[in-house]
Amino acid sequence: MLAQFTGGISPVALSLAWLDWSSHLAAAPQRQTEIVKNAVRDTGRFVEAALHATSPDRKPWSVIQPQRRDRRFREPQWETAPFNLMAQAFLLGESWWHDAATGVRGVAPANEAVVEFATRQMLDIFAPSNFAATNPEVLEKAFQSGGENFVFGLQNWCNDLMRMLSGAKPAGDGQFVVGKTVAASPGKVVYRNELIELIQYHPTTAQVRPEPILIVPAWIMKYYILDLSPHNSLVRYLTGQGFTVFAISWRNPDAKDRDVAFDDYRKSGVMAALDTIGRIVPGRAIHALGYCLGGTLLSIAAAAMARDGDKRLGTISLLAAQTDFTEAGELTLFINESQVAFLEDMMWKRGYLDTTQMAGAFALLRSNDLIWSRLSHDYLMGEASSPSDLMAWNADATRLPYRMHSEYLRKLFLDNDLAEGHYRVDDRNISLSDIHAPMFVVGTLSDHVAPWRSVYKLHYQVDADVTFLLTSGGHNAGVVAAPEEPGHSYQLMTKAADAPYVGPDEWLKLAPHVEGSWWPEWSKWLAARSGEPCDPPQIGLGDGSGLPDAPGDYVHT
Structure with missing residues (x-):
């Protein structure tokens, strides 16, 4: 009952952090x-x-400037008095609290980060951009519309x-229909078990590369x-480049799946998909791609395969x-x-982690963009947010089984077993250093979920050629980067x-900069x-198994 009231955030953990700091x-x-x-x-x-606010040679932001990623005060209206002073007063207070919350000797780094994060979240509530009277x-807009924006904002x-x-x-998600306007690449479900549907996409070129691609997405959200x-x-880009593409679509679990283990996702997911692809295109090496948590799972599967002499991954x-989860960004603030x-x-x-808990945690990581900016835009300006396919996908959330999520948090985040060589598959240890297949690793510059420096650690974990690419954008928008x-x-x-x-x-200093999407670079590498x-x-x-066409049935659950 307490967890539901607090949104899944432990008050004990917060209290201990504040006690340590204070x-x-x-x-x-x-x-x-x-x-x-x-x-x-x-x-x-x-x-x-x-004192110089009305001076003709006054320079805006003379005391403090917003950070580059802070978009609350980027419009020119914020450079006029008295709003510029209000914004600077707020930013000075925010900077002072950051200084006060950090640098105290003896405070555990994790507790210091929690205090700084919590303080920032509370201060953001009082930003002048969040109130009509202090937002120029x-x-x-109210002057131009005669106050109509407040009427529209109330309606929103x-x-x-x-x-x-x-x-x-x-609102607006109705135009993004799974199987019609999104997840619409033609294909067929070629295998199904209690956890996955495996989709094989139709070729769009006369000839294809002999090695197929297997996409292992995260089961935190839908595969598409x-x-x-x-x-x-x-998917459509890869088939257009002459590749045969397979993708896993995870089933959305419910209460009866409470005891599904993390390793079940490896066995019934990655390994089952590889076995099926091996029957469709026998004797071919496979290009395997893992995204987010799917990439972590693929790394575990690849290490276990390398340990056992399984060389199917090209x-x-x-x-x-x-x-390695020792520096997994602000997401670790929610994990102790x-x-x-x-x-x-x-x-x-x-029996599962509800979608609202995860969505709330991710929203807090980018509260200025996902919470307060929307409040100002939708409710004060009265301008409804324009829907997008990425927003529609983000709202199509999934649940996480109790046992799987508990094992994931404890073995990978808390104990960091995979990075330290303690992770066990089939009751035997695995090591990422056993992986020798060439690797292409993508980090995104503004990633709040998987910081690129954390992703980069793979360089000293594997014994393989590693091509590392750092792309602009965040965890989702940086990956979905069409040419x-x-x-x-x-x-x-x-x-x-x-x-x-x-x-x-x-x-970061040595790697050359290239303008454009990273997709062609990866296609060329493959x-x-x-x-x-x-x-x-x-x-x-x-x-003739009678399985449905893509996107299958599991994506609708």
């Missing part, structure tokens, strides 16, 4: 003095700026409230993030996938022993298995490790 700060008079001095200094700077953009709020209470999809609209579908590609125990208690009653879309760029460099290790900061084009393989096993 007690060490209380015992550090020198740090207290520094914090007070900083407050006096910032107050003086602000007063001086306020809202006031200008009522519509969102009704949709939330009824469980309906967000890589098969969105036709213009930004990675190459391995990982998109925003972590194999107290928090995991709290989540387990909550999941025990239901026709402007604004994409990336850096790329390959490290041979026997080459010296290059750290991430040095890599083609260089594939055989000469040949006739396309048959669709399925030819046994």
Whole structure:
């Protein structure tokens, strides 16, 4: 009951973090003095700026500027008085609290991060952009529309409230229909078990590369993030480049699946798919691609296969996938022993982790973009958000079985078994160092879920040639980077298995910048490790099993 009230966040974990910080700060008079001095200094700077607020040669943002990724105050209206002073006062307070919450000797780093994050979340509530009277953009819109924006904003709020209470999809999502406008690449389900449907996509070229591609998506969300609209579908792009593509579609679990284990996803997911592909195109090496948690699972499967002498994987590609979770970004703030125990208690009653808990955690990681900016845009400006295929996919959430999610959090996040060589498959240890197949690893520059420096750690974990690519964008938008879309760029460099290790900061300086999508680069990399084009393989096993066409049935559950 308490977990449902707090949204799945453990109050004990938060209390312990605050106690650690406050007690060490209380015992550090020198740090207290520094914090007070900083407050006096910032107050003086602000007063001086306020005294010159009406000066004709006044420069906006003379005291403090918004960070590059802070889009709340980017419009020119925020450069006018008194709104510029309000914004600077808020940013100074935010900066002062960040300084006060960090740098206290003796505080555990994890607790310091929790305090800083929680403080930032509370301060963001009071940003001047969140209130009509202190937001110049809202006031200008109200003046131009005669206050009509507030009427439209109230309508938007009522519509969102009704949709939330009824469980309906967000407004505008009706134009994105799975199987028609999204997840619409032609194909057929060629295998099904209790956990997956395996989709084989129809070829779109006269000849194809002999080595098929297997896509292993995360089961946190629906698989079709890589098969969105036709213009930004990675599946459609790959078939257009002459590849035979298979993709796993995970079934959405419910309460009866509470005891499905993490290793069941490997056996009934990755391994079952590889076995089926081996029957359709026997004797062919397979290009395996894993995205997010699917990439972590693929890494585990690949290490176990390498340990057992299974050489079916010709190459391995990982998109925003972590194999070492010691620096997994702000997501780790929600994962410690107290928090995991709290989540387990909550999941025990239901048998699964509900979609709202995960969506809430991800929203907090980008609260300015996903919560407060939307409040201002939809409810104060009265402008309904334009729907997109990516937003529709994001709202099509899935559940996570109790046992699987508990094992995932404990073995990978808390204990970091995979990186430390303690992870066991079939009651035997596996090691990523056993992987020798060439690897193509993609990190995204603004990733809040799998920070690229964490993804980069694979360089010293495997004994293989690693081509690392860092692309612009975030965890989803950076991966869904169609060549026709402007604004994409990336850096790329390959490290041979026997080459010296290059750290991430040095890599960032050495790797050349390239404008455009990373998809053609990866396609070229795959083609260089594939055989000469040949006739396309048959669709399925030819046994007339009566399975449905793509996108299958599981995607609708």
